[in-house]
Amino acid sequence: MVGQSWRPAAGTPADARPLASGFGEAVASDSSQCDGAADMIRRLFLSVALSFCALVLPAHAKDELVVAMTQTPGTWNPLISSMLAKSLISNMTARPLTAYDANWKLVCLACAELPTLENGKARTIDLPDGTKGMEIDVELRKLRWGDGTPVTSHDVVFTYEVGKHPLSGVASSEGYKRVLKLDVKDDRRFTMTIDRITFDYNSLGLTLLPAHIEKPIFDANPAEYRNKTAYDTDSTNPGLAFGPFRIVEIVPGSRITLEHNQTWTGEKPHFKRIVVKIIENTAALEANLLSGNVDYVLGELGLSLDQALAFDKRHKDKYNVIYKPALIYEHIDVKLDNRLFADRRVRQAMLLAIDRKAISEKLFEGKQPIADGPISPLDPMFSPGARRYGYDPAAARKLLDEAGFTTIKNGVRHDGQGERFSIEITTTAGNRVRELVAQVIQSQLRQVGIELRIKAEPPRIFSEGLNRRQFPALAMYAWVQQPGGVPRSTLYSTEIPSAENAWSGQNYPGYANPEMDKALDAAERALDADKRRALFADIQRIHADDLPVLPLFFRVDPFVIPKPLKGVVPTGTLNSSTLWVEQWRWEN
Amino acid sequence: MSRYLAARAAQTAVTLVLMSFVVYVLIGLMPGDPIDMMIAGDPQMTSADAARLRAVYGLDKPLFERYLAWALQALQGNFGYSRSFAQPVLSVLWPRLLNTVVLAGTAFVLATAIALPLGIWAATRPRSRTDYLINLLCFAGISAPPFWLALLFITFFAVFLGWLPAGGMADPRPGTPWFTALGEQLRHLALPAATLTLVQLGAYTRYMRGAMIEILRQDYIRTARAKGAPERTVLWGHAFSNALAPVLTVLALSFGGLVSGALITETMFAWPGMGRAIYQAILDNDYNLALVGLLIATLATMAGNLAADLGYVWIDPRVSIAGDAR
Numbered sequence: 001m002v003g004q005s006w007r008p009a010a011g012t013p014a015d016a017r018p019l020a021s022g023f024g025e026a027v028a029s030d031s032s033q034c035d036g037a038a039d040m041i042r043r044l045f046l047s048v049a050l051s052f053c054a055l056v057l058p059a060h061a062k063d064e065l066v067v068a069m070t071q072t073p074g075t076w077n078p079l080i081s082s083m084l085a086k087s088l089i090s091n092m093t094a095r096p097l098t099a100y101d102a103n104w105k106l107v108c109l110a111c112a113e114l115p116t117l118e119n120g121k122a123r124t125i126d127l128p129d130g131t132k133g134m135e136i137d138v139e140l141r142k143l144r145w146g147d148g149t150p151v152t153s154h155d156v157v158f159t160y161e162v163g164k165h166p167l168s169g170v171a172s173s174e175g176y177k178r179v180l181k182l183d184v185k186d187d188r189r190f191t192m193t194i195d196r197i198t199f200d201y202n203s204l205g206l207t208l209l210p211a212h213i214e215k216p217i218f219d220a221n222p223a224e225y226r227n228k229t230a231y232d233t234d235s236t237n238p239g240l241a242f243g244p245f246r247i248v249e250i251v252p253g254s255r256i257t258l259e260h261n262q263t264w265t266g267e268k269p270h271f272k273r274i275v276v277k278i279i280e281n282t283a284a285l286e287a288n289l290l291s292g293n294v295d296y297v298l299g300e301l302g303l304s305l306d307q308a309l310a311f312d313k314r315h316k317d318k319y320n321v322i323y324k325p326a327l328i329y330e331h332i333d334v335k336l337d338n339r340l341f342a343d344r345r346v347r348q349a350m351l352l353a354i355d356r357k358a359i360s361e362k363l364f365e366g367k368q369p370i371a372d373g374p375i376s377p378l379d380p381m382f383s384p385g386a387r388r389y390g391y392d393p394a395a396a397r398k399l400l401d402e403a404g405f406t407t408i409k410n411g412v413r414h415d416g417q418g419e420r421f422s423i424e425i426t427t428t429a430g431n432r433v434r435e436l437v438a439q440v441i442q443s444q445l446r447q448v449g450i451e452l453r454i455k456a457e458p459p460r461i462f463s464e465g466l467n468r469r470q471f472p473a474l475a476m477y478a479w480v481q482q483p484g485g486v487p488r489s490t491l492y493s494t495e496i497p498s499a500e501n502a503w504s505g506q507n508y509p510g511y512a513n514p515e516m517d518k519a520l521d522a523a524e525r526a527l528d529a530d531k532r533r534a535l536f537a538d539i540q541r542i543h544a545d546d547l548p549v550l551p552l553f554f555r556v557d558p559f560v561i562p563k564p565l566k567g568v569v570p571t572g573t574l575n576s577s578t579l580w581v582e583q584w585r586w587e588n
Numbered sequence: 589m590s591r592y593l594a595a596r597a598a599q600t601a602v603t604l605v606l607m608s609f610v611v612y613v614l615i616g617l618m619p620g621d622p623i624d625m626m627i628a629g630d631p632q633m634t635s636a637d638a639a640r641l642r643a644v645y646g647l648d649k650p651l652f653e654r655y656l657a658w659a660l661q662a663l664q665g666n667f668g669y670s671r672s673f674a675q676p677v678l679s680v681l682w683p684r685l686l687n688t689v690v691l692a693g694t695a696f697v698l699a700t701a702i703a704l705p706l707g708i709w710a711a712t713r714p715r716s717r718t719d720y721l722i723n724l725l726c727f728a729g730i731s732a733p734p735f736w737l738a739l740l741f742i743t744f745f746a747v748f749l750g751w752l753p754a755g756g757m758a759d760p761r762p763g764t765p766w767f768t769a770l771g772e773q774l775r776h777l778a779l780p781a782a783t784l785t786l787v788q789l790g791a792y793t794r795y796m797r798g799a800m801i802e803i804l805r806q807d808y809i810r811t812a813r814a815k816g817a818p819e820r821t822v823l824w825g826h827a828f829s830n831a832l833a834p835v836l837t838v839l840a841l842s843f844g845g846l847v848s849g850a851l852i853t854e855t856m857f858a859w860p861g862m863g864r865a866i867y868q869a870i871l872d873n874d875y876n877l878a879l880v881g882l883l884i885a886t887l888a889t890m891a892g893n894l895a896a897d898l899g900y901v902w903i904d905p906r907v908s909i910a911g912d913a914r
Contacts, residue, residue, distance in 0.1 A: 277755075
């Protein structure tokens with residue numbers, strides 16, 4: 001069994017077997033020359049010596065780690081579709097040019113030095129069409145694909161070519177299209193010209209494709225590339241990896257095995273082999289962890305918070321539980337087309353009536369920080385000046401009265417036209433925590449005269465209703481963000497999904513405020529951090545006043561880490577902890 | 589016989605074509621499409637991206653046109669690509685089908701091998717303590733939810749005793765002796781197969797018991813006993829083959845389930861089988877994968893029914909495949 005082969009301590013049968021066998025052979029060859037008593041003495045001596053060796057030798061290093069996660073990755077091509085399960089593994093086999101580290105600071109991974117305005121590697125320029133753009137000089141680190149081919153600027157050019165091609169099947173082409181030109185200086189240096197001035201000019205989350213393998217496939221038929229890519233037809237090809245590990249085996253739906261990539265030029269990983277098991281049920285996941293079938297459950301895609309809290313209490317002696325605040329924003333979208341929410345005082349009253357502090361303490365043991373808006377307090381762009389809503393049912397009742405919901409019949413408010421304040425909250429079925437939160441909110445809103453009906457839908461039905469803006473009143477779910485990210489797609493007026501824009505955009509509440517649009521535009525263009533922070537303060541202020549979305553919590557990622565496993569550093573961002581997998585090690 | 593088999597093959601082909609259309613339309617009518625899911629997962633996708641991808645995946649065409657295109661390709665042996673796995677559909681389903689046949693087949697054989705004698709034993713001792721005990725166990729097996737049984741087994745045999753792995757399939761290294769590899773396979777198979785066996789055992793035993801009790805009340809059984817035939821001859825020579833016919837129907841109907849997989853058991857034990865594949869394909873809007881998976885399940889059900897029909901002829905000489913009683 002995989003999980004048992006590494007079992008640590010010296011002196012265990014697994015460790016002793018090869019050693020004993022070697023000594024045994026020596027004994028057998030000598031025994032022919034000795035009598036029985038001498039042989040017995042020698043055997044006794046060897047046994048004692050063996051036991052002594054087992055005690056004094058350092059513990060046998062664990063070179064295989066068995067981890068588990070709850071999702072099966074789909075396509076392995078890094079450009080086609082984004083999926084957490086895939087990126088958790090791809091981050092072990094390749095690296096993006098840049099990523100946010102555990103301190104939410106942008107760092108170079110596949111590049112040599114982060115290009116900034118300050119170091120002169122980025123600059124604003126005038127474009128031929130009279131608009132402003134930027135030029136960014138990038139130098140790649142000395143890296144080689146697993147088959148020995150160097151990683152070069154030509155891989156970058158090819159990756160952008162695939163990203164921009166209309167038939168390649170790449171999900172979001174926006175990031176590629178904004179690159180107007182790529183000037184290759186040499187094998188490791190190139191200059192990018194982008195079509196605008198933007199704060200995230202040096203956030204190059206691009207993972208490179210190996211041109212020497214993928215280009216012939218792409219050139220043969222770009223429309224078929226997504227089906228023919230070597231990532232899926234020849235997934236164990238070493239030439240697809242330049243990270244510390246490479247994939248050596250895939251058993252779909254069951255496990256992925258990775259081994260140390262010998263061409264990796266960075267820090268040598270401590271494990272020779274990592275086996276990633278797919279266990280979709282979290283209860284079974286926990287049982288596998290406890291039984292030793294897996295060593296570690298990937299925190300980003302593993303145990304739920306309630307499981308981790310219980311685990312923390314029961315198995316504190318064997319596991320460290322880290323609650324890493326993540327940029328996952330749990331909130332309630334308010335359908336602003338609904339007449340009941342037309343007056344913003346109603347939305348404010350609802351938020352005042354929800355005791356988020358009590359919910360966090362009772363359901364999450366206070367581990368999930370309360371959100372006052374879309375920007376996390378840990379985000380470098382957070383501004384503490386915006387209005388905050390504590391639990392204040394009296395103020396909520398006053399605001400509802402002022403908004404015209406004065407008549408109360410059977411405990412439920414009615415407006416002047418006799419419309420009953422009865423609304424529906426839609427959320428994802430199967431998410432026990434969300435369903436519990438919805439029940440608590442239902443009871444709290446009832447106290448101020450708002451009737452809330454809960455509708456839990458399967459995720460795909462929920463997702464469809466959200467994309468088409470078909471939810472009648474409230475929708476509870478979460479957003480994943482990047483540090484310093486401008487919440488444009490969720491708050492900008494042109495991002496309201498409609499048939500005209502093929503239901504794209506994530507402004508599901510239907511929020512449109514020119515002042516907010518202006519602040520979002522300016523924040524995207526501001527290159528100076530202080531100026532951006534001021535603009536973010538405006539965004540948070542306007543959001544807190546208008547409340548198109550009721551903020552609830554910032555989720556925490558619970559990482560249940562066995563005590564001997566060191567070096568796992570949760571990030572709380574989309575850049576997973578596996579980007580630094582070479583630092584993971586087992587210390588008995 | 590060959591005419592009969594040819595007619596059944598033609599029936600099966602027509603049913604599969606009809607089923608493929610019905611399933612394709614039903615999946616197509618479900619809310620959302622794959623691009624909606626991509627939009628939900630990628631905030632940077634623009635309206636142009638969505639329109640472009642719908643064209644790339646052919647989702648901008650009417651449903652019937654899409655079905656025809658798929659059917660024409662399928663007739664040439666190309667069942668399309670799985671969008672989730674980026675692999676040809678058959679490449680995704682084939683290993684899962686084998687895994688499911690191993691798991692569900694083992695459980696089916698075990699359940700049948702235990703249930704039939706147990707049902708007969710209970711039927712020969714109606715209302716005895718043994719009968720009550722067997723009934724109790726049967727109802728327990730029928731009532732126990734598979735996920736609960738699975739968790740119970742994992743907790744007891746994997747976590748508490750540490751005897752068996754908690755899930756997954758065996759991972760023998762290259763060069764492992766065949767008997768060691770087989771042992772590992774069996775260790776991994778033990779808990780999921782035991783769960784599935786227990787889930788099926790109760791129902792099969794009850795069916796066998798009921799059918800047997802009914803047959804044992806027949807006049808010809810009484811006559812055989814009156815003529816002094818030994819009890820073993822009465823039971824196995826006269827009663828068993830007649831009681832088997834209704835049980836065979838139940839077993840044949842459950843044959844389709846063998847292939848479509850045991851979703852809950854497969855999920856709990858991380859067993860990569862057909863049930864999980866079809867379920868996930870439906871959730872992910874992976875049309876081709878869900879469609880072909882369900883068609884394979886349909887084919888298996890029809891094959892099971894055919895086997896049952898042939899089985900009737902074998903166990904009951906009065907039945908002929910032409911349908912006329914002899």
